[in-house]
Amino acid sequence: MLKKILVGFLAGLISGFFTAGGGLILVPAFVYILKMDEKTSRATSILCILPMVIVTAIFYNNSHFINWDIALKCALGGVIGAILGTKLLKKIPDKYLKITFIIFLLYAGVNLIIK
Numbered sequence: 001m002l003k004k005i006l007v008g009f010l011a012g013l014i015s016g017f018f019t020a021g022g023g024l025i026l027v028p029a030f031v032y033i034l035k036m037d038e039k040t041s042r043a044t045s046i047l048c049i050l051p052m053v054i055v056t057a058i059f060y061n062n063s064h065f066i067n068w069d070i071a072l073k074c075a076l077g078g079v080i081g082a083i084l085g086t087k088l089l090k091k092i093p094d095k096y097l098k099i100t101f102i103i104f105l106l107y108a109g110v111n112l113i114i115k
Contacts, residue, residue, distance in 0.1 A: 007033060008048060015052045016059070023049065027101065038094035 011025040023045050030041035060066055089097070 003033065011048065012052045012055075015049070016056050019056070024105070038097045039089060042089060042097070 007026065007029040011029070014025055023042070026045035026048055027041045030036040030044060031038060036044065057066065092100075
């Protein structure tokens with residue numbers, strides 16, 4: 001139980017600070033620390049991310065950091081992308097999910113270093 005709370009705490013802390021803790025922390029933690037399979041890890045992380053995002057958004061909104069025009073338009077695209085991504089998740093084998101996730105993380109990391 002403590003291990004699960006600690007994983008959530010770290011994801012929340014990193015999510016609030018970097019706005020990138022949810023899937024980047026939770027999915028690998030669920031797979032390697034809590035020994036969950038790839039698809040269950042991804043689906044569970046989405047549910048865990050929801051309250052973290054709501055709380056973080058409230059604090060960011062109170063500090064007037066949110067551009068609502070951009071946020072609402074991106075949210076619309078995000079909902080459509082989430083529907084497509086969920087359908088793809090059911091069809092892609094775990095091995096390829098892991099490889100795709102690693103490639104995405106490497107791409108994001110290299111872009112952060114370069115820019």
